[in-house]
Amino acid sequence: MKHLQVKKLVLLSAIATLVALAMMVVAIVAPRPLLLVLAMSVGQGVGLLSLALYLLAIVLDLQAGGASYEAALESNREAVDDERP
Amino acid sequence: MPIHNTEQLLKAVALVSAVLAAIIILWYLVRRPPLGRLTKSLLLVGLGVFPAVVSLTGNIAGFEYTLSRPFCGSCHVMDPYLRDAQDPKSKSLASIHSHNHRFGENSCYNCHADYQMFGAITTKMNGMRHLFEYVTKYANTGPDGEGGPPIVLYKRHDLEAKRIDEAQFNGQMNGMCMQCHSSRAAIWVEKHEAFAEDVRAMKQLCIDCHNEIHPLALSRRTTAKQEGSK
Numbered sequence: 001m002k003h004l005q006v007k008k009l010v011l012l013s014a015i016a017t018l019v020a021l022a023m024m025v026v027a028i029v030a031p032r033p034l035l036l037v038l039a040m041s042v043g044q045g046v047g048l049l050s051l052a053l054y055l056l057a058i059v060l061d062l063q064a065g066g067a068s069y070e071a072a073l074e075s076n077r078e079a080v081d082d083e084r085p
Numbered sequence: 086m087p088i089h090n091t092e093q094l095l096k097a098v099a100l101v102s103a104v105l106a107a108i109i110i111l112w113y114l115v116r117r118p119p120l121g122r123l124t125k126s127l128l129l130v131g132l133g134v135f136p137a138v139v140s141l142t143g144n145i146a147g148f149e150y151t152l153s154r155p156f157c158g159s160c161h162v163m164d165p166y167l168r169d170a171q172d173p174k175s176k177s178l179a180s181i182h183s184h185n186h187r188f189g190e191n192s193c194y195n196c197h198a199d200y201q202m203f204g205a206i207t208t209k210m211n212g213m214r215h216l217f218e219y220v221t222k223y224a225n226t227g228p229d230g231e232g233g234p235p236i237v238l239y240k241r242h243d244l245e246a247k248r249i250d251e252a253q254f255n256g257q258m259n260g261m262c263m264q265c266h267s268s269r270a271a272i273w274v275e276k277h278e279a280f281a282e283d284v285r286a287m288k289q290l291c292i293d294c295h296n297e298i299h300p301l302a303l304s305r306r307t308t309a310k311q312e313g314s315k
Contacts, residue, residue: 006120007120010113010120010128011114013132014110014113014114014128014131014132015114017106017110017131017132017136018107018110018111020136021103021106021107021136021139024099024103024136024139024140024143025099025100025103025139027143027147028096028099028100028143028146028147029100031147031150031151031156032159033151033156033159033160033212033216033219034216034220036147036150036151037213037216039143039147040144040147043140044140044144047136047140050132050136051132051133051136054128054129054132054133058125058129061120061125
């Protein structure tokens with residue numbers, strides 16, 4: 001359960017960071033007043049939120065004793081086993 | 086992109102960091118590797134370190150750009166002022182002060198910014214007010230802002246609205262000029278002898294006499310000229 005939660009949080013964080021980066025890059029490439037204000041407020045807010053989400057995911061993962069890594073390894077092993085004749 | 090100054094260097098650093106962060110994030114999204122130590126470390130760099138660099142360098146570069154004349158002229162309402170400042174034939178104070186390489190590239194900011202200790206902050210707060218005014222009152226106006234309300238000098242507007250008193254207004258106005266024109270140089274003292282003390286005491290405004298600041302720009306906007314705003 002926690003493994004899924006961690007993966008979802010990391011996924012959400014990755015997508016939010018891409019959005020934040022896009023806003024900041026647009027303001028750098030085309031520095032119009034509104035874009036600059038948006039990048040410096042909303043863009044950085046989203047970026048900060050995504051980092052917080054990622055750190056939360058790491059904390060949850062550590063609490064579960066790195067379960068997501070173990071679970072992922074397990075599922076990989078099972079997939080390999082299934083493919084074997 | 087050629088790099089000639091600090092602003093361009095910061096922009097380049099920000100863009101490179103953004104690309105590196107995006108590569109790491111896209112790698113994760115496409116490959117979906119297990120969250121092992123290496124993946125976690127890479128993601129920390131991609132989601133934390135590089136975006137922080139983009140944010141920091143982007144902020145500084147963005148702030149630097151907001152000081153420049155092209156930024157002030159990026160709202161179409163400011164076009165007449167920009168054209169006048171860039172016109173080598175214009176004899177307005179704005180134009181004269183815009184043709185110096187060190188000063189002129191940021192001439193709007195250099196003359197209109199608050200100069201006190203927290204001047205940069207109060208100026209940017211006023212900038213937010215400008216942006217709000219632009220979006221709510223000028224965004225759909227014609228070329229050069231025709232059809233919109235007349236532009237007023239925000240410090241004079243503050244004085245009329247009694248947000249600042251006359252001493253503050255005078256201090257701000259003369260303070261802008263006296264950043265460079267110290268009022269102590271021999272030639273200046275010779276020319277301004279009769280009222281030099283009044284100018285230094287902020288009782289006599291520089292712009293009371295040197296009032297051709299944006300005359301060509303204002304003459305292109307009939308509404309502004311009627312209002313007599315500077």
